[in-house]
Structures are given as C-alpha cells and as structure tokens.
Amino acid sequence: MSLRDSKNKQTHASADKPDDREAEFPQRFASGIARTRTSRREFIKGVIASGATVAAASYLFRGPDFAQAKTAAGAVERLVSLKVNGQTRRVDVLPQETLAMTLRYKLGLTGTKLGCDRAECGACTVMIDDVPHYSCSTLTHSVRGRAITTIEGIKGEDGGLHPVQKAFVEELGPQCGFCTPGQVISAVALLKANPKPTADEARQALSGNLCRCGAYDHYLRGVMRAARGA
Numbered sequence: 001m002s003l004r005d006s007k008n009k010q011t012h013a014s015a016d017k018p019d020d021r022e023a024e025f026p027q028r029f030a031s032g033i034a035r036t037r038t039s040r041r042e043f044i045k046g047v048i049a050s051g052a053t054v055a056a057a058s059y060l061f062r063g064p065d066f067a068q069a070k071t072a073a074g075a076v077e078r079l080v081s082l083k084v085n086g087q088t089r090r091v092d093v094l095p096q097e098t099l100a101m102t103l104r105y106k107l108g109l110t111g112t113k114l115g116c117d118r119a120e121c122g123a124c125t126v127m128i129d130d131v132p133h134y135s136c137s138t139l140t141h142s143v144r145g146r147a148i149t150t151i152e153g154i155k156g157e158d159g160g161l162h163p164v165q166k167a168f169v170e171e172l173g174p175q176c177g178f179c180t181p182g183q184v185i186s187a188v189a190l191l192k193a194n195p196k197p198t199a200d201e202a203r204q205a206l207s208g209n210l211c212r213c214g215a216y217d218h219y220l221r222g223v224m225r226a227a228r229g230a
C-alpha cells in the first residue's frame with residue numbers, strides 16, 4: 001500500500017466515523033456539512049463554467065462570434081491574436097498551452113503532427129518568422145504577433161504543391177507520411193535562407209526531423225532536387 005493510499009484510508013476512516021464533537025454538537029456538525037456542500041457546489045459550478053469556456057474554445061472553424069462570446073463568470077480572458085498562414089486568428093489560449101495544441105485542436109490545422117511531444121522528433125515543426133521551430137515545445141503566448149507558417153500554408157506559386165513537395169514526391173520521400181509535414185517545413189525554411197545548399201547543409205537542416213520509415217536519403221535527394229529547380 002502506498003503512502004498516499006494509506007493516508008487516504010486514514011482520512012476516509014475518520015470521515016466515516018463521526019467524532020465526539022459531532023455527536024455532542026449534531027447541530028453544528030449538520031451546519032458544517034451544509035457549508036461543505038455549498039462550497040463544493042460552488043466549486044463544481046466553477047469547474048463547469050471553466051470547462052464550458054475551454055470546450056467552446058476547442059470547437060473548430062469558429063467564426064467571429066467566438067471571439068466576441070461572453071466569458072463565463074470567473075474565467076480569465078485569454079483571447080490572443082495569432083498570425084497563421086497569413087491570416088489573423090483569434091483564439092482562446094491557456095497560459096501553458098503549446099503552439100502544437102493550439103494549431104491542431106483549436107485552429108484545426110492538423111497537418112502539424114504530434115509525435116514525441118517533447119522536442120525530439122520534429123513532426124510538429126512549423127516556421128516562425130521563416131525559422132523552423134518545434135511547435136510542441138513553443139508556448140503559444142510567446143509567438144503572438146509573429147508569422148507562423150504550418151504545412152497548410154506551404155504552396156507553390158500556382159497554388160498547387162510547393163517545389164519541395166513535388167521534389168519529395170519525385171524522390172519517394174513520404175513512406176507512411178507522418179514525418180513529411182515537418183520535413184517539408186524544414187526544407188522550405190532551409191531553401192528560403194540558403195537557396196543553393198550543399199548536401200551537408202541540407203542534411204544538417206533536416207537533422208531535427210526523425211523518420212521512422214528511414215527515408216532520410218529520399219528526403220535529402222528531394223531537397224537537392226528542389227534546390228536545383230528540377
């Protein structure tokens with residue numbers, strides 16, 4: 001039995017058996033219970049109010065009404081503006097919320113994948129001001145006013161696939177495809193900063209993106225193909 005279980009048992013045992021003061025002062029005990037119930041009810045009401053706010057925030061495809069919705073009594077105002085893929089999005093963000101969670105579960109941008117959720121795999125990579133970042137390890141509140149680009153915002157000049165995406169397809173990079181959005185973001189960020197990278201530079205740029213399918217060489221060839229404009 002753990003220490004916590006032992007403590008719980010003791011607590012429950014004493015709670016089940018009214019002590020002498022309770023027997024002696026049933027009236028006072030009863031009013032104590034009433035007070036407890038009242039505060040518990042208020043507590044539950046508070047939780048429900050907070051939950052309603054969070055649940056409302058988690059609905060996707062919300063319109064402007066959402067931003068103007070009345071905040072439940074007692075809830076903290078957390079609406080922030082994010083610049084995502086060239087659009088300003090208003091969203092209710094918890095203080096400790098990561099950008100990956102906001103993008104996926106509040107803005108519906110599920111192209112950003114969550115693998116490890118602790119800055120190891122790169123599946124969640126997005127660009128912030130054209131620099132790749134792990135969105136699972138970036139607090140949403142820290143990127144207010146900065147340009148966030150997810151895989152949904154990557155496209156070619158004709159609105160179709162970006163040259164990097166075309167090159168990845170040509171080189172058979174995507175196998176299961178789970179890591180592909182992150183690989184694309186890292187490659188696009190590289191080519192923005194360095195349009196003619198060496199193979200070593202490209203390898204370095206993609207080194208933060210793990211691929212369980214082991215298609216590293218395919219992705220590398222894809223970057224070099226895109227850089228050649230082939």
Ligand code: FES
Pocket residue numbers: 113114115116117118119120121122123124125134135136137
């Ligand atoms: S999910 Fe962010 S690095 Fe793995």
Ligand code: FES
Pocket residue numbers: 173174175176177178179180210211212213214215
């Ligand atoms: S293509 Fe499957 S994890 Fe990379």
